[in-house]
Each structure stands twice: as C-alpha cells, then as structure tokens.
Amino acid sequence: MRPRGRTGREVRPVRDHAVFRYLRRNRRPLAVLAAWGLLPAAQTFLLGYGLARALDDGFLAGRTGVGLAWLAAAGGGVLAGAFGTTRVHRAVGALAEPLRDGLVREVVARGLHRAVRAGRPESGTADVSRLTHQVEIARDSFAGLVLVLQMFVCTLAGSLAGLASLAPVLLPVVLGPLLLALALFAWSLRPLARRQRAVLVADEALADAFGETAGGLRDITAAGVRGRAEAAVGARVDAELAAALALGRWGAVRVVALGLGGQLPILLLLFLGPWLLRNGVTPGGLLGALTFVTQALLPALQALLGGVGSAGTRLAVVIARLRTDPLPPQGPPAEPARERAGAAVEPSGAAPAERAGPAPAREAPAPGARAARRRPAVELRGVTFAYGGRAEPVLDGLDLAVPPGGHLAVVGPSGAGKSTLAALAAGLLAPRAGRVALCGRPVAGRTAAELAALRVLIPQEAYVFRGSVADNLSYLRAAPLPAAALTAAAEAVGAGDLVDRLGGPAGQVDPAALSAGERQLLALTRAFLSPAPVALLDEATCHLDPAAEAGAERAFAARPGGTLVVIAHRISSARRADRVLVLDGAEAHSGTPSELLGRSALFRDLAAGWSDPSRAPGDADGVDAVAGPGLADDGGQVVAHRALREP
Known part of the structure; x- marks a missing residue:
C-alpha cells in the first residue's frame, strides 16, 4: 500500500530526495x-490587453461603454486569478507535505544508525538541527520555490501572449533585457549555493x-576552563556570522538582475515610445506594454530572484546535506590519554595499587568454582567517562576491583564522580573508554533483565508504589516470598517497626504518607x-x-555471598567498610580506613570533620563520638582543628 500525504492524496514514496x-x-x-495555473495566466493577459483595448477601442474612439466593458473584463480576470491562486496553494501543499514526511523519516533513520554505529548518544546534537531546523527549511523552501516558479511561468506566459497580441515589435524590447537578467542570475546560483551550504554547516x-558545552557545564566550572569554553562557542558564532555576511553580499547580484529584467524594459519603452508609435504600436498598446512590465513581470521577476536565490539554494544545499551526510567511522572512539591515577581495591591482604597503569590483558579463567570465585564482583578497567563529547572526564582511566563478598565505600567531595561511578557499575551509563564487568561478565550490551540479575542499585530518592507491603518488598523477586521471609528481611535492615505499623506484609503502602526515610527503608528491604x-x-x-544507617549497611554486608558498594555521605560508612575508595579530582586513593588516614589528606580532612553521636568511643565500627587526638584507633592522625561538618 502506498503512503498518503496529509492532504489524503496518494503520493509515491520518497526513496531519493x-x-x-x-x-x-x-x-x-x-x-x-x-x-x-491557467487562471492566473489569463488574469495577467487580461490585465494588459484589456487596458489597451479599453483605451484604443473605447475611450480614445469615443465609445465609453466599450472601454468600461474591457475594464470589467480585466476585473473579472482578477477574480478568476484569485480563485486559481487558492487552488494552486492546495496543490503545492499536496507536494510539499509528503516531501517533508519523507525527509523526517530519513533523518530519524540516519540519526539512529549513526548513534548505533558511533556508540555515543551525544553525537546526535547535529541531528536535532537537521530534524527541527533543516527539514523545515526544506519543506518551506520547496513550497516557496514551487509557488514562485509557477507564478513566474504563468505571468511570463500571459505577458508574452499579451505583448504579441498588441504588437509583435514590443516583444524584443521587453524580452531581451529579461533574458539577460535571467542569464546573470543563473550564473550566480552556484556561488550562492556554496555560501548557503557554508551557512548550514556553520549552523x-x-x-x-x-550541546557539548551545555552537557559539560559542571565539568567546565569545576576545571576552571570557562574562558576556553566561551572562546570555543564564540568562534562558532563568529563563523556562522561570517558565512551569513558572505551570503548576503551576493544579494547585490539579485539587485542588478532585477534592474536589468524589470526596470530596464520600462526605460526602453519610454525612450523608444515615439519610434514605436510610428511603427504600428497604438497608444493603448504602449500603455498595455508598460502595464505588463510594471504590474506583472517586475513583481514576478522580483519574487523569482528572491525565491530561487534564497529558497532554491537553501533547498538544494539542505537536500544534499540530508542525503549525503557521512556516517561516523565504525569502531569505538580512541581511548584518551590517562592523566589521572587509577585506584584498585583488591581482595584482603593485597597491597593497594594507588597508581595503576593500563590493565593487562585478562586470560580466560580456569573452569570450576574456584576460578569463578577469583573473578571480581565489580571490576572497572581503564574507565573514562565525561558528560559531553568535549567535557573534561569525571573519571579518567580508573581501575577498580571489588572481590566477591567485599565491602567498599566510595567517598569524595560533591562532583568528584561518586554517583557516576555507581551508574557505570550498574550499567546505566556507558564509559567513553574502558571496561566494566560484574561477576566477571561485561556490562556492555546486556539487557535490563540480565543486569538486574547481577546487581541492584538503590538511588538516593527511593521509589515505592501504591500497593501492598509484600508487593513493594518482593518486587525484585521472580516469585512471591512467604510473609515470614519478608518480615525477617525487614527486621534485618531496620524496617521491622515500619512494616508492623503499616499492617505487616498484607498492609497497604501510600507513598505520599511516608517520609523520605521510610521510603528508603522499604527500598532497602526490597534490595536486600x-x-x-x-x-x-x-x-x-x-x-x-x-544508627539506622549503620544497621542497614551491616545487614547488606552480612548477606551470604553478597558484595556491597556504598556511595557514602557520612564518613562513618567509610569506617565500617573493608576498603575505601577516595575520589579527589585528579587523584584516586584506595585502602583500609586506617591506611587512608595516613595517606590521603582528603580522607583525613573528612574524618576530622565528622562525629557520630549515636556511638560510644571505641565502638565496633571504630567511630568515635568526637574526633580528636588520643581516641580509640587514633594513632595521632585525627586532629579536630575546625568546626565539625558533615561531608
């Protein structure tokens, strides 16, 4: 079945635009x-010919009625031309709208193809310009071009027929300069198209x-390269301005062509008027010729030069851009040079690698359960990620390995890449370079169901839905769980009292009636x-x-065979972890909490500014009520030197 345009008219498919x-x-x-178009042509013919006949056969001959009749005929031609013009616009719509629909389909198809082959969604910013700007330019330019060409052809046909009917000698006086103007204009079309293309490329x-600057604003501010970013965008703006000015300078050619084809014939008719009158041209014929030039040919030529010179060249360039836009090269983008230190979190007993180089090639693990257990539960090798094609990387060449059953805490200032690291490990973001694996399996290319079987991610804003408590807690299970299992899990995480207050597993959850902390407890139990x-x-x-946070983290750390990665907002979470990863801008450090107190100035600063009022000095987590020298597990590294704060 052939597609139909918006007008309902069947149109043939646009395979080649x-x-x-x-x-x-x-x-x-x-x-x-x-x-x-025959009706507007008849209107043009009657406009000049009727005026000439009204003067020669009517008013100059003393027959007023005949003159008025010819004027009435010319007026009737105006009405007929107006009716024909409305129908012409409908016919143009039947041509333009299907063209637009075909262009949209091809732009979307090419954009998706490019994104799949390039592997970078941010590379589609230019496709937004094509879809929202260039396709509309093509549709409007095509419709305008068809209209001006149709109007010029009809006007030219009616005018030449009228001039020939009045006096053939008038044809060379009008047609000669017109052909010269059209030739000059045709010569300028190629340079106009080149400059129009330059404008679109600059756009x-x-x-x-x-798009790239907006996507990397955070990194631009953090890296202090605002001036360089402004200069880069400013250069693009200047380039587009220069291209537009170069295009505008060629407008002078249109002015010259319009003078030759539309205004020179008027001067020739006036200058040659006495000679024309002596050679068979009547006064009415001379007046009719001037009417054809001033009221028909001059406006039609002006519309043609403007329409083809702008709409025509724009259409040719846009169609060429949409059809021949090259696809990006296959294969992943080149890996950027690593400037930041990697950080590795290895199994207990292994020395932390603070400045790891490129990861060696992994050999295929030996078969069997022991080889499977040696695979890291979470592994990042040479991972680089940035929000935007030209933004500074948030993570650059990061190496990370968390063993099965390990407990890692990630700390650092806001914007250091902690949540980005979690999203990369969960498979929600794709790195610009490097490899991410969960339980020895690469994350790239896996479906949502396959990722859900490997990891569970609990974000800061917990999601619960209206329904029973059991439905909310067992949402990530393939089959419903017994009420006793749900209650036990809630007790382990610290949500037991909340579940009891809601009426047990059969109780109903109203998300609007829960606090943010209560929603987090339900989400934590679901993840548990x-x-x-x-x-x-x-x-x-x-x-x-x-206290509730400590209980929930201990429950997750004690899950049989489970691995826990905590993006910590309290330093007490880091003190509870087996190992800690400190993200600090250009550096990344890893180690046990005690080791990092001696090696990482940032971790020392964070630890010095935190106290946990829920714990007594020397508790099982090693978190003291007040940070200061001489306390449990101090070793002389922790010194309170300023007001306490929560990182």
Whole structure:
C-alpha cells in the first residue's frame, strides 16, 4: 500500500530526495498545479490587453461603454486569478507535505544508525538541527520555490501572449533585457549555493558546540576552563556570522538582475515610445506594454530572484546535506590519554595499587568454582567517562576491583564522580573508554533483565508504589516470598517497626504518607531481598539517622555471598567498610580506613570533620563520638582543628 500525504492524496514514496526526481514521481499533483495555473495566466493577459483595448477601442474612439466593458473584463480576470491562486496553494501543499514526511523519516533513520554505529548518544546534537531546523527549511523552501516558479511561468506566459497580441515589435524590447537578467542570475546560483551550504554547516557546528558545552557545564566550572569554553562557542558564532555576511553580499547580484529584467524594459519603452508609435504600436498598446512590465513581470521577476536565490539554494544545499551526510567511522572512539591515577581495591591482604597503569590483558579463567570465585564482583578497567563529547572526564582511566563478598565505600567531595561511578557499575551509563564487568561478565550490551540479575542499585530518592507491603518488598523477586521471609528481611535492615505499623506484609503502602526515610527503608528491604549478588547503595541511607544507617549497611554486608558498594555521605560508612575508595579530582586513593588516614589528606580532612553521636568511643565500627587526638584507633592522625561538618 502506498503512503498518503496529509492532504489524503496518494503520493509515491520518497526513496531519493532529489527534487526533480521527486517531482517526476508525483506527476499528478504537478498536473493539477499546471491546470489551475491557467487562471492566473489569463488574469495577467487580461490585465494588459484589456487596458489597451479599453483605451484604443473605447475611450480614445469615443465609445465609453466599450472601454468600461474591457475594464470589467480585466476585473473579472482578477477574480478568476484569485480563485486559481487558492487552488494552486492546495496543490503545492499536496507536494510539499509528503516531501517533508519523507525527509523526517530519513533523518530519524540516519540519526539512529549513526548513534548505533558511533556508540555515543551525544553525537546526535547535529541531528536535532537537521530534524527541527533543516527539514523545515526544506519543506518551506520547496513550497516557496514551487509557488514562485509557477507564478513566474504563468505571468511570463500571459505577458508574452499579451505583448504579441498588441504588437509583435514590443516583444524584443521587453524580452531581451529579461533574458539577460535571467542569464546573470543563473550564473550566480552556484556561488550562492556554496555560501548557503557554508551557512548550514556553520549552523550545525554551532548546534554541536552549544550541546557539548551545555552537557559539560559542571565539568567546565569545576576545571576552571570557562574562558576556553566561551572562546570555543564564540568562534562558532563568529563563523556562522561570517558565512551569513558572505551570503548576503551576493544579494547585490539579485539587485542588478532585477534592474536589468524589470526596470530596464520600462526605460526602453519610454525612450523608444515615439519610434514605436510610428511603427504600428497604438497608444493603448504602449500603455498595455508598460502595464505588463510594471504590474506583472517586475513583481514576478522580483519574487523569482528572491525565491530561487534564497529558497532554491537553501533547498538544494539542505537536500544534499540530508542525503549525503557521512556516517561516523565504525569502531569505538580512541581511548584518551590517562592523566589521572587509577585506584584498585583488591581482595584482603593485597597491597593497594594507588597508581595503576593500563590493565593487562585478562586470560580466560580456569573452569570450576574456584576460578569463578577469583573473578571480581565489580571490576572497572581503564574507565573514562565525561558528560559531553568535549567535557573534561569525571573519571579518567580508573581501575577498580571489588572481590566477591567485599565491602567498599566510595567517598569524595560533591562532583568528584561518586554517583557516576555507581551508574557505570550498574550499567546505566556507558564509559567513553574502558571496561566494566560484574561477576566477571561485561556490562556492555546486556539487557535490563540480565543486569538486574547481577546487581541492584538503590538511588538516593527511593521509589515505592501504591500497593501492598509484600508487593513493594518482593518486587525484585521472580516469585512471591512467604510473609515470614519478608518480615525477617525487614527486621534485618531496620524496617521491622515500619512494616508492623503499616499492617505487616498484607498492609497497604501510600507513598505520599511516608517520609523520605521510610521510603528508603522499604527500598532497602526490597534490595536486600533481591537475588542479585552485588548491591550498590548510592547515598541510599541519606535520610536515615546514623544508627539506622549503620544497621542497614551491616545487614547488606552480612548477606551470604553478597558484595556491597556504598556511595557514602557520612564518613562513618567509610569506617565500617573493608576498603575505601577516595575520589579527589585528579587523584584516586584506595585502602583500609586506617591506611587512608595516613595517606590521603582528603580522607583525613573528612574524618576530622565528622562525629557520630549515636556511638560510644571505641565502638565496633571504630567511630568515635568526637574526633580528636588520643581516641580509640587514633594513632595521632585525627586532629579536630575546625568546626565539625558533615561531608
């Protein structure tokens, strides 16, 4: 079945968007357009010819009635032309709208193809310009071009027929300068098209620059390269301005062509008037010729030069851009040079690698359960990620390995990349370079169901839905769990009292009636019941008090075979972990909490500014009520030197 345009008219599919081929494949709308164009042509003919006959055969001959009749005929031609013009616009719509629909389909298809092959969604910023800007330019330019060409052809046909009917000697006086003007204008079309293309290329480059800059604003501010970013975008703006000015300078050619074809014939008719009158041209014929030039040919030529010079060149360039836009090269982008130190968190007893180089090639593990257990539960090798094609990387060449059953805390200032690290490990973000694996399996290319079987991610804003408590808690399980298992899990995480207050597993959950901390407790219990071996807590306990947070983290750390990665917002979470990863801008440090107190100035600063009022000095977590020298597990590194704060 052939597609239909918005007008309901059947149109042939737009396989190749070359305009002339498209027109050949849609002859029926063209035939309708030509048929309705006869009425505007008749209007032009009657305008000059009727005025000449009214003067010669009517008013100058003393027959007023005849003169008025010819004027009435000219007025009737105006009405007929107006009716034909409305029909012409409908026929143009039947041609333009299907062309637009075909262009949209091809732009979307090419954009998706590019994104899949490039592997970088941010590379599609120029496609936004194509879809929202260039396709509309093509549709509007095509419709405008068809209209001006149809109007000029009809006007030219009516005018030449009228001049020939009045006096053949008038034809060379009017037609000669007109042909000279059209030749000059045709010569200028190629340079106009080149400059129009430069404008569109500059527009795409500016759209890309704006998109990349907007996507990397945080990194631009953090890296202190605002001036360089402003200069880069400013250069794109200047380039587009220069291209637009170069295009505008060629407008002078249109002015010269308009003077030759539309105004020079008027001067020639006036200058040669006495000679024409002596050679058979009547006064009415001379007046009719001036009417054809001033009221028909001059406006039609002006519209033609403006329409083809702007709309025509824009259409040719846009169609070429949309059809021949090159696809990006296959394969992943080149890995950037690593400037930051990697950080590795190895199994207990292994020395931490603070400045790891490129990861060696992994050999295939030996078969068997022991080889499987040696695979890290969470592994990042040479991972680089940035928000935007030209933004500074948030993580650059990061190496990380968390063993099965390990407990890692990630700390650092805001914007250091902690949540980005969690999203990369969960498979929600794709790195620019490097490899991410869970339980020895690469994350890239896995479906949502396959990722859900490997990890569970609990974000800062917990999600619960209206329904029973059992439905909320067992949402990540393939089959419903007994009420006793749900209650036990809630007690382990610290949500037992909340579940009892809601009426047990059969109770109903109203998300609006719960506090942020209560929603986090339900989400934590749901994640605790998940069969996924890796749990990623991205500040998932930020709305809980320190005691509740400690209980929830201990429950996750004690899950049989489970691995816990905590994006910590309290330093007490780091003190509870087996190992800690400190993200600090250009550096990354790893080690046990005690080791990092001696090696990482940032970790020392964070530890000095934190106290946990829920714990007594020397508790099992090693978290003291007040940071200061001489306390349990101090070793002389922790010194309170300023007001306490929560990182």
